[in-house]
Amino acid sequence: MTARSAKDTSVHLDAEAGAGGEFRRQTNRFTTPFGDGPGELPVEAGRYRLIVGLLCPWAHRQLIVREVLGLQDVISVGVVDPIRGDDGWQFTLDEGGVDPVLGIRTLAEAYRRSDPEFTGRPTVPAVIDLTTGGVVTNDYHHLSTQFETVWRPLHAPGAPDLYPEELRGEIDEISALVFDRVNNGVYKAGFARTQEAYEQAYEELFATLDGLEERLATRRFLLGDHVTDADVRLYPTLARFDAAYHGAFHCNRQRLTEFPHLWGYARDLYALPGFGSTTDFDHIKRHYYSIPIVRSEYGIVPAGPDESAWLVPADRAALSSTPDEPYRRPAA
Incomplete structure (x- = not known):
């Protein structure tokens, strides 16, 4: 049975409180865009796994776009438990508590594979590069529009234009x-x-x-x-x-x-x-x-x-x- 704790959430909520008591959401750590330019993430079918929480509105956007555009066979999906554990988001919904593709128990492991010094709040959605097992983007602000534009060559036939x-x-x-x-x-x-x-x-x-x-x-x-x-x-x-x-x-x-x-x-x-x-x-x-x-x-x-x-x-x-x-x- 995986531990449940308020520790992870409480610590990071404290860190995201402004001087006037206002909530200030942390910035995204990994923001490299998809594309064919220098340093951009290559658009390749089967290379990436999208990690989501069905609870999360930012992740929900990506699931909607993935299905509407017919990218289900192009980008796989892993789903975390809706309740955050001691080390953040966990794969307790999968057999043995391990993501069957990534072989990890927590999303934090993928964040640390990309940045061993990462101390922020591991967030969903996160896109994992299966060639490295690390997070390549958690930029929920722009991820849906990238799926809608630079991923267009991999859309299903007749997929709509959501970002004309x-x-x-x-x-x-x-x-x-x-x-x-x-x-x-x-x-x-x-x-x-x-x-x-x-x-x-x-x-x-x-x-x-x-x-x-x-x-x-x-x-x-x-x-x-x-x-x-x-x-x-x-x-x-x-x-x-x-x-x-x-x-x-x-x-x-x-x-x-x-x-x-x-x-x-x-x-x-x-x-x-x-x-x-x-x-x-x-x-x-x-x-x-x-x-x-x-x-x-x-x-x-x-x-x-x-x-x-x-x-x-x-x-x-x-x-x-x-x-x-x-x-x-x-x-x-």
């Missing part, structure tokens, strides 16, 4: 706002060490959700008729909102289900291949309610909300001029 060139400026702009105020905003509220820091994050979060609610009143997806990388980035936070952030992180002005357009939008995405199929509410709840600052003394994990509500049809296709084509076809 002419929309990249707009996608990047809205994604930056969503990351700061929503994706990371819930963490800034949940991990705040002062009332002032919490309330600032809370107000920014809900002001941004109000703006997104208004935006989605007249368009099916964030950029219009088709799913883009911007939707891939927003969806994981929405999927975790009622199950975790509303209660565990005190983001409780209202639930996702109380935003008519955002809730319909989230269900619309959930029904598409790659979104609902990569959403694991059990892992999500078990993780967030194991974090020391929110964990029940008795280890109780909430039974709700009712997951069947995600299966109710969203009826948002009428907002689109291409209702039967939620994905944009790639340019010829």
Whole structure:
């Protein structure tokens, strides 16, 4: 039986607290991009293993893109336990507690193979080079767009264009706002060490959700008729909102289900291949309610909300001029 401890989480949360009690997320240690330029990571089928936690919104993005673009046979996936152990993320879900491809028990081992002096928090997602067994990138900020662009030669036939060139400026702009105020905003509220820091994050979060609610009143997806990388980035936070952030992180002005357009939008995405199929509410709840600052003394994990509500049809296709084509076809 693998040990469970709050030690790893508590130590790193202390390290990521600012002087004003605000949460400051650590920077990514490995950020070399994929490509064919000098010093870039070569794009090769079968060379890399993507390590994820089904609990993690940053990892969830990569799983969505991998499935939507048909990269399942190109990049393998390993899944860590949703509860962090004494040495970070562990492969307790695999037989013998060992990743069957990498032969390691903890993700920290792969980080230390790349950098023996690494002392930060080993994070998911992490891409492991099977030729070395070490982490080559944990840059969740850019990994999905790299899968969408430089990995295009390995996409499945007919895979959609999630990051069309002419929309990249707009996608990047809205994604930056969503990351700061929503994706990371819930963490800034949940991990705040002062009332002032919490309330600032809370107000920014809900002001941004109000703006997104208004935006989605007249368009099916964030950029219009088709799913883009911007939707891939927003969806994981929405999927975790009622199950975790509303209660565990005190983001409780209202639930996702109380935003008519955002809730319909989230269900619309959930029904598409790659979104609902990569959403694991059990892992999500078990993780967030194991974090020391929110964990029940008795280890109780909430039974709700009712997951069947995600299966109710969203009826948002009428907002689109291409209702039967939620994905944009790639340019010829």
